[in-house]
Amino acid sequence: MADTQKCAHPACNCKAEPGSRYCSTYCHDAGKTVELSCNCGHPGCAEELTHSG
Numbered sequence: 001m002a003d004t005q006k007c008a009h010p011a012c013n014c015k016a017e018p019g020s021r022y023c024s025t026y027c028h029d030a031g032k033t034v035e036l037s038c039n040c041g042h043p044g045c046a047e048e049l050t051h052s053g
């Protein structure tokens with residue numbers, strides 16, 4: 001078993017923080033909300049939101 005598991009947020013691809021089921025407070029708050037994309041702000045997540053740069 002891995003110590004780190006995926007964030008519980010369906011739309012998030014980040015790894016959850018130790019002792020938490022979510023990678024960030026954003027996902028913890030949006031955990032019950034179904035979203036098309038994640039806005040946790042972590043790099044590599046929600047790539048569709050990247051506009052430029």
Ligand SMILES: [Zn+2]
Pocket residue numbers: 011012013014023038039040041042045046
């Ligand atoms: Zn995310």
Ligand SMILES: [Zn+2]
Pocket residue numbers: 007008009012013014022023024027038040
């Ligand atoms: Zn997350």
